[in-house]
Amino acid sequence: MHELSIASRVVELAAEHCRAAAADRVAAVTLRIGRLACVHEDALRFSFDLVREGTPLASAILRVIEVPVTVWCPACGTEQTLPGIQHFACPACGTLTGDIRAGKELDLDSIELETEETAAS
Numbered sequence: 001m002h003e004l005s006i007a008s009r010v011v012e013l014a015a016e017h018c019r020a021a022a023a024d025r026v027a028a029v030t031l032r033i034g035r036l037a038c039v040h041e042d043a044l045r046f047s048f049d050l051v052r053e054g055t056p057l058a059s060a061i062l063r064v065i066e067v068p069v070t071v072w073c074p075a076c077g078t079e080q081t082l083p084g085i086q087h088f089a090c091p092a093c094g095t096l097t098g099d100i101r102a103g104k105e106l107d108l109d110s111i112e113l114e115t116e117e118t119a120a121s
């Protein structure tokens with residue numbers, strides 16, 4: 001299961017970051033996932049819940065930013081955002097294009113850490 005390895009890597013990276021910063025726990029992690037990254041958010045959340053047990057991410061919030069697919073349209077000379085992933089054609093003029101500029105992302109956007117001091121205040 002593809003999502004399980006992604007979740008493990010996210011938890012690993014965030015936990016490492018937490019240790020390096022001498023923080024107590026991870027409050028939240030934000031991922032940027034392109035619509036073409038073939039990641040199922042439900043499966044990812046399920047996997048995340050499995051792998052984070054006993055880590056500094058045990059109570060962390062998982063946020064997912066979905067990145068739409070953007071293609072370059074040679075006819076319009078601009079980047080266009082596709083409304084779906086069924087047709088790789090410019091939504092403005094209908095020109096077919098496979099020149100994908102965004103939508104394959106699978107990035108760890110941010111990690112929010114928490115220490116006892118900030119939690120108490």
Ligand SMILES: [Zn+2]
Nearest residue numbers: 073076090093
């Ligand atoms: Zn166009």
